[in-house]
């Protein structure tokens with residue numbers, strides 16, 4: 007294991023570092039050449055949080071450079087893209103964001119930044135700004151508005167001033183000095199700082215699908231794992247061995263040629279080429295650094311970005327990925343590495359499984375749900391218009407690197423998705439784990455890395471144990487469906503809409519968990535008390551236990567449950583808890599209709 011990955015604070019040892027006030031976003035605003043990017047990078051490094059330049063998110067999302075957007079679509083289109091990028095960034099936590107000089111022109115942007123973050127204005131005199139901008143290699147091209155500097159300056163200064171929580175004068179100062187001032191300002195602003203997170207050790211869990219040692223792989227869980235990811239990849243013996251054998255399947259002697267492409271041009275060492283698959287947001291937050299790291303470890307890196315939302319988890323994106331791989335001459339000795347949530351992992355895994363009959367696959371999950379669930383167990387799939395995850399296969403990664411520090415930037419709504427699954431694991435595992443969650447609610451909600459390392463690795467261990475007995479859902483793996491039969495039905499009847507008019511997966515699963523406990527109680531599988539305890543736990547984690555504010559018809563839910571793709575030969579199998587640690591599988595048709603009706607009415611009203 008890579009010692010470098012155990013401590014992400016190495017680079018800031020000895021430096022003084024406050025915490026970001028209440029986990030907020032730190033926005034840097036200011037005129038062109040005020041140093042937002044260079045100071046932002048430094049600040050992020052000092053605070054050990056990711057840095058995102060909002061212009062990067064705009065260009066990676068649009069697939070066009072900023073000057074091209076101005077030229078081809080006009081300033082209005084750019085401003086719209088900028089506002090939607092800022093909105094996405096405003097939902098994050100613990101991240102430093104450099105904004106474009108004109109971001110403050112929109113009242114909506116100004117209000118959004120003030121409300122969701124700590125806004126730092128890097129003030130620079132006009133003459134110095136122009137001098138700095140002209141000093142940097144003929145940058146007029148990438149600064150389409152430079153010519154109008156004086157006019158813009160007059161308009162923007164009052165807007166920076168009215169938006170900022172903190173103003174830092176940058177005149178004649180180097181970025182390091184400005185960064186120190188910003189840090190001091192943060193300290194004054196947030197007096198509640200109490201040192202930094204304590205990092206636990208990395209925990210490694212081995213997954214051995216159906217007990218087949220030849221297919222086993224490691225899931226690393228820790229804080230700072232990502233900082234050593236390239237090094238870990240280069241050092242991974244499993245990856246070396248397995249990618250070599252994948253590159254030369256029985257009956258073939260060479261790594262194979264891409265369809266219509268050139269012969270492989272990698273250095274010849276297995277895994278020396280990496281295709282990074284991500285979405286633009288995660289790429290800006292963590293992927294860029296990973297790419298730099300991989301390059302300095304000697305890897306050649308290719309990058310495939312796609313929207314990364316559920317609507318893009320389909321065969322069209324898969325085809326685009328195949329085109330990309332084939333056009334770039336990717337063969338079986340190239341590692342496909344996904345970094346992102348479950349959508350990115352599922353799609354990347356499906357592509358890795360099917361392209362050239364399988365290429366080495368490595369996962370870097372960055373959502374709680376992906377770390378404890380989606381990245382472990384080998385299910386990879388994309389959606390079909392008729393059903394979610396309809397097209398897929400079983401394909402295990404060769405290595406999973408889960409860095410709990412990446413969870414600090416997750417929007418609350420996304421973090422909650424994973425918390426529902428964590429409660430599910432606890433009910434499968436037993437009293438100990440339920441108590442562990444009940445006893446660390448504050449730390450869980452504060453995303454304390456030590457607590458998360460402990461809980462994420464416990465969840466991974468549970469999934470690893472289940473997958474080692476039943477990879478393909480015929481036996482104990484059905485326990486993982488606890489809460490999901492109703493959860494999927496609720497998502498289905500509300501049209502898989504996460505926000506308005508629908509329920510997110512995690513919220514639906516939380517309601518499903520509470521309902522499963524109620525069914526157990528009403529069918530005499532367990533005594534009264536379990537559902538109240540689980541309800542209390544879910545609610546304290548911020549999860550719903552009934553459908554509020556949505557009209558959902560009970561019969562529609564029952565029909566949706568009967569259509570669940572996990573039904574076998576027409577029978578729906580429900581995982582029901584007797585008590586934490588003891589689950590039973592029951593046929594839906596064996597549950598008395600009055601129990602189904604009454605318990606459903608309770609959670610649907």
Ligand SMILES: NC(=O)c1ccc[n+]([C@@H]2O[C@H](COP(=O)([O-])OP(=O)(O)OC[C@H]3O[C@@H](n4cnc5c(N)ncnc54)[C@H](O)[C@@H]3O)[C@@H](O)[C@H]2O)c1
Nearest residue numbers: 287347348349350372373375376379380385412415416423
């Ligand atoms: N393969 C499996 O066994 C399995 C299991 C469960 C779920 N899934 C699949 O997982 C998907 C849901 O995954 P999800 O809940 O991870 O959501 P997601 O992949 O849709 O990601 C949610 C959002 O979070 C953003 N994001 C990711 N990491 C971030 C970070 N560290 N900081 C800030 N933002 C970040 C992403 O850009 C995205 O906008 C579904 O498609 C589901 O079918 C698969």
